[in-house]
Amino acid sequence: MKRLLNISITVILLLSGTAVIGQTENSLIRSGNRYYKQKDIDRSQQEYQKALQLAPSNPSANYNLGNTQFRKNSFEDAVRSYDASISNSIDSTVKEKGWYNKGVAQIRQQKLEESIESWKNALKLDPSDLEARENLEKALQELRMKQPKQQPKDQQQNQQQQPKQQQSRLSKQQVEQLLKALQQKEREVQDKMNQNKSSSPNQPDKDW
Numbered sequence: 001m002k003r004l005l006n007i008s009i010t011v012i013l014l015l016s017g018t019a020v021i022g023q024t025e026n027s028l029i030r031s032g033n034r035y036y037k038q039k040d041i042d043r044s045q046q047e048y049q050k051a052l053q054l055a056p057s058n059p060s061a062n063y064n065l066g067n068t069q070f071r072k073n074s075f076e077d078a079v080r081s082y083d084a085s086i087s088n089s090i091d092s093t094v095k096e097k098g099w100y101n102k103g104v105a106q107i108r109q110q111k112l113e114e115s116i117e118s119w120k121n122a123l124k125l126d127p128s129d130l131e132a133r134e135n136l137e138k139a140l141q142e143l144r145m146k147q148p149k150q151q152p153k154d155q156q157q158n159q160q161q162q163p164k165q166q167q168s169r170l171s172k173q174q175v176e177q178l179l180k181a182l183q184q185k186e187r188e189v190q191d192k193m194n195q196n197k198s199s200s201p202n203q204p205d206k207d208w
Contacts, residue, residue: 025054029061036064041071059089063098066105075105096125100132107139112146115139 032047045068051061066081082102089095103118119136122129 057088059085075108078105
């Protein structure tokens, strides 16, 4: 899918920085952004984590932390960070980016249906996001391609079960038929023996 790995950094700081803690928090995010642009993912991740120790609900810090986790292939952690960014943000742009990147992380986890829902949510916030739309369309096509393959498999399983059921029924019928035939033969043999006894003359005693 196009641009699945192109994760952007949110540089908008949601806190005004008027408070001392806000200034420290924002400076840590800016520092993390600088390291991220220098591709020093480990140090940028440390800076974002420091910012979150001061403000655990900061949407930008959570979002950017998710980006570093994604780069390190920690996709499950990235999804959690994007969720924290989405749930704590009042900025629709940050929310939209969070949903978009969450969908990217989910597709890397082979979670096709979950990624579809994430990109749908991104498009609700920004219908003009062409990349989200392209990813959504490709994901839906992939889902449609998978569904027909599942149906014949189910049908094949049903077909495999049916002959087994038929075989079990036939074998039961065969057993019943054999039992009836044996009973009939026994009766016929018994009847013949009775007829022979009544029609044959008494045999003389053997002379020992």
